[in-house]
Amino acid sequence: MLRILLAGIWLFLLSCSTSSIGGDARLRGVGQGSDLLWTEAQSRKARLDNVAYTLKVDLTPEGDEFLGSATLNFDLKDPAQALRVDFFEGRVTRIEINGQAQPLTIKKDYWVELPAAALKAGANTVAIDYAQKYSRTGQGLHRFKDPEDGQFYLHTQFQPFDANRFMPCFDQPDLRATLKLQVTAPMKWQVVTATMETSKKASGSHQVWDFPPTPKIATYLFSLHAGPYQMMRDQYGDVPLRIFVRPALAKYLNSNDWFMITKQGFRFFENYFGVKYPFKKYDQLIVPEFSFGGMENVAAVTYTESSVTRSNPTRRQRRGVAGLMLHEMAHMWFGDLVTMAWWNDLWLNESFATLMSSIAVAQSTEFKEEWQGFAANLKRWAYMQDAMETTHPIEAQVSRVKEALANFDGITYNKGAAVMKQLRYYMTETAFRKGIQDYMKTYAYKNTTLPDFIGSLQAHTQKDLTLWADSWLRQSGTDQVATNWACEGDKLKAITLTMTPSKGAQFRPQALEVGLFGLKGDRVVALKQVRAELNGPAPLTLKGDWACPDFVYPNNGDHAYVNVKLDPNSLKLLETRLSDIQDLLVRSLVWNDLWRMVRESELPLKNYVAIVERNFQRETDEIILQQVVGTVGGGSSVLTYWPVDSDEQRAARTEFVRKFETDFLARLKLTSSGSDGEKFWVDNLIRFSETPTGLDAMAGWLKANRVSTRMPLDPDRKWGIVRQLVRFNHASANEAFERLKAEDRSDRGAKSALAVEAITPAAEVKSKWVNEITSKTASRPLEELQVVAYSLFPQEQDALKIKYEPAFFDYLAKNKNSEDEARSRTVIQGLLPLRCETKASVKLKETIEKDRDINPMVLKSIKMSLEEDERCQRIRRSF
Structure with missing residues (x-):
């Protein structure tokens, strides 16, 4: 799934018994x-064995429910105990077991409990008729109403445990099953699932769609999507390719680009994995109010609508979409064809797809800069999360599904991917690829565990991968590598690499590449690369006939997963010559290192600001420019950490912002009209501006409806401008807001208007929204709730947030373990009483330490925010 989001896993409890537990006691776990x-x-x-589902779904009734009729066929080995069929809430109207009617009371809140007396050894058949509500939270079958055309659009999202919100089933990944589906839908709708329909028959004003059985797949990979979507077609060999999108967005979608990336991905993955695409068609659906970046439903992948821009996308945006597409495509093999047995191995599923998408983007598309983007964005996120108290081993314990969700994060996706990248370098690319091919062929349509994966790789290397797995997957934190080097005349005498494990961890073997760099005129150029394998904790000394460098970097090529401690000589050079390094990947890596040093209080913030001011104006690479801007403005940035206790500090911060806005505007004037460069500076001005220098310029663009001759303002950029004008009380804000609301009546426009209203710096506005989102009767769709909650209190409005601390603690007490965990987590995050100030953080910390009954996902999000707030306090103190 995804490539946006935020949560992951690994198990497991080797101490737990694997014997059959079953029975009523297990079925009714207390507080489960x-x-x-x-x-x-x-x-x-x-x-259980040989599970098969036949499902009839009727999407035509008016109201907020759909109808279902499910038949479950399965072989049962032990009929002596009751059997749980997962089914979240819902309204059951008929239950039959082996042809015998059953009392509806066997339907509990979250499952159907099949009585032992009705079951038999061998083949069993269970029939359940039901009605179920459409979801508004992105779980189960979600329904969206388009505000422009009044039409309904449906999509499902089942990972990890939400197929049972759609249909009664055995909702766990190792009970693979077939699903035969029949859907009754309005006449003009498209209906999409894992297989291509065999027939469509009119039935009055409706249409009945029949689909053949799926292969045996996990329940979380089933799907159903329906609505008056616009369809686009293409072909890859004998595989039909289709894209579905709402008509309102279709005009913005470059289907040729999407199909090109799709075909490039198929060619690459079939060759890399040594296995043909395993399913009979490949659909991609861009669906409204989707909660993630993407989801790898078998042969019917879903994507967020934010993957489609309402203007010509930039190269950076196109590369991001290509990465998302190829991440989900990689899952067709790794996840769908071969599936984890339990959610402890979700990390392997997601990290492998993340790695493979980057390999595919770099090798099969035009975006050869992908590895630089990987380092600047995905890997940096991994390092940040791995440095936090909430970090966990890549292989995390998952004793229940909700623990899986709590670890759906940068460790699961990005550290896992970075460590896999490191393993690929450690054992060589050829050996790694052969092992992957063996894995795919051996375990097709089966469920696997980590030892199965490691075993397939081990057959192709002399490295001890059991030791590697123990070292890398069952310890948290990031090791640090330091270099010590000296020259004699114009020759390098030696380089010594010293690895320091993270707190509480043991040595982790890995290979890295040491880069030697020297000054050549106004450039810093590569002189030599040396591969080094660190197979023990003792320092490693490297010697050779090498020229004396001016700068040594011990993670050249970004193969290792490690924090680099820059030696004093190199750090001194980088302070003024960082933008002169010719190797763009190394330049990105060094910026990452410097920002990490700030966050870990190894480099004062003012020193980092000085490095930015000396190097930023001479930087030309867009990935690095975005990387640096991301550390300067936004959440957890220079502007977040800048102390504002005194008038002098506040004035210095304002002047720093004004200087950046002035620089952005100056560089904007040097770009070509309509170019990616022009869009880059415009987008960052929209993101960054808060003084009259930037705000006045943006108000001017809005009035003219364009930035330049070839860059008219699209609706999304207009909303970004209006948001900043309202947020910082610009004189033109209210008029611009009202005009844009009337102009853009799309769904995206309506949500943008909610964000603008919520961010308005007025006490009465805050009261209105806090009261609404904390109300017991709050019913907005999750996506709208997120827009409001995450816009309510930007940093400069902390004073307005103080009065709502009682509302926060009251809401937390009442909703800390809500079944609607996504909604409660959103409200709690939006109202967190943190403002880089000791008193507030101490109170929150005391509250969560006393309460042992907070939902794991909610608790983790609070702990991460709390730790970030404490980091802010430390950095401000040492400014």
Whole structure:
């Protein structure tokens, strides 16, 4: 799934018994709610085989429910105990077991409990008729109403445990099953699932769609999407390719680009994995109010509508979409064809797809700069999360499904991918690829565990991968590498590499490449690269006939997963010559290192600001420019950490912002009209501006409806401008807001208007929204709630937030373990009473330490925000 989001996993409890537990005690775990225990899943797996579902779904009734009729066929080994069928809430109207009617009371809140007396050894058939509400939270079958045309659009999202919000099923990944589907839908709708329909028949004003059975796949990979989507077609060999998008967005979608990337991905993955695409068609759906970046439903991948811009996308945006597309495509093999047995191995699923998407983007598309983007963005996120107290081993314990969600994060996706990249270098690319091919062929349409994956790789290397797995997957944190080097005359005498494990960790073997760099005129150029393998904790000394460098970088090529401690000589050079390094990847890596040093209080913020001021104006690479701007403005940035206690500090911060706005505007004037460069500076001015220098310029663009002759303002950039004008009380703000609301009546426009209203710096506005989002009757779709909650209190409005601290603590107490965890987590994050100030953080910390009953996902999000707030306080103190 995704490439945006934020949560991940690994298990497991080797101390837990794997014997069959079953029975009523397990079925009714105290306080379990809509959850599934690993022990429960193991027990059920031991009893069941040959699961097949037949499902009829009627999407035509008016109101907020759809109708379903499910038939479950399965072989049962032990009929002596009751059997749980997962089914979240819903309204059941008929239950039959082996032809015998059952009392509806066997339907509990979150499952149907099949009584032992009705079951038999061998083949069983269960039939359940039901009605279920459409989702507004992105879980199960989600329904969206387009404000422009009044039409409904549906999509499903089942990972990790939400297929049972759609249909009664055994909702765990190792109970692979077939699904035969029949759907009744309005006449003009498209209906899409894992297989291509075999027939469509009119039935009055409706149409009945019949789909053949799927292959045996995990329940979280089932899907159903429906609505008056616009369809586009293409072909890859004998595989039909289709794209579905709302008509309102279709005019903005470059389908040729999407199909080109799709075909490039198919060619690459079929060759890399040594296995043909395993399914019979490939659909991609861009769906409204999607909660993630993408989801790898078998042969029916879903994407967020934010992957489509309402203007010509920049190269950077196109590269991001290509990465998202190829991440989900990689899952067709790794995740869909071969599936993890339990959610402890979700990290392997996601990290592998993240790595493979970057390999595919770099090798099969035009975006050869992908590895620089990987380092500047994905890997930096991994390092940041790995430095936090909430970090965890890549292989995290998952004793129940909700623990899986709590670790859906930068460790799962990005550290996992970075460590896989490191393993690929450590054992060589050829050996790694052969091992992957063996894995795909051996375990097709099966469920696997980590030892299966490691075993496939081990057959192709002499490296001890069991030791590697123990070292890298079961320890948290990031090791640090330091270099010590000296020259004799114009020759390098030696380089010594010293690795320091993270707190509490043991040595982790890995290979890296040491880069030697020297000054050549006004450039810093590469002199030599030396591969080094660190197979033990002792310092490693490298010697050779090498010219004396001016700068040594011990992670050249970004193969290692490690924090680089810059030696004093190199750091001194970088302070003034960083933008002169010719190797763009190394330049990106050094900027990452410097920002990490700020966050870890190894480099004072004012020193980092000085490095930025000396190097930024001479920087020309867009990835690095965006990387640096990202550290200067936005969340967890220079402007966040800048102390504002005194008038002098506030004035210095304002002047720093004004200087940056002035620089942005000056560089904007040097770009070509309509170019990516022009869009880059415009987008960052929209993001960054808060003084009259930037705000007045943006107000002028809005009035003219364009930035330049070839860059008219698209609706999304207009909303970004209006948001900043309202946020900072510009004189033109209110008029511009009202005009844009009337102009853009799309769904995206309506949500943007909510964000603008919520960010308005007025006490009465804050009261209105706080009261609404904390109300028991709050019913907005999750996406709208997120827009409001995350816009309410930007940093400069902390004073307005103080009065709502009682509302926050009251909401937390009442919703800390809500079944609607996505909604409650959103409200809690939006109202967190943190403002880079000790008193507030101490109170929150005391509250969560006393309360042991907070939902794991909610608790983790609070802890991460709390730690970030404490980091802000430390950095301000040492400014």
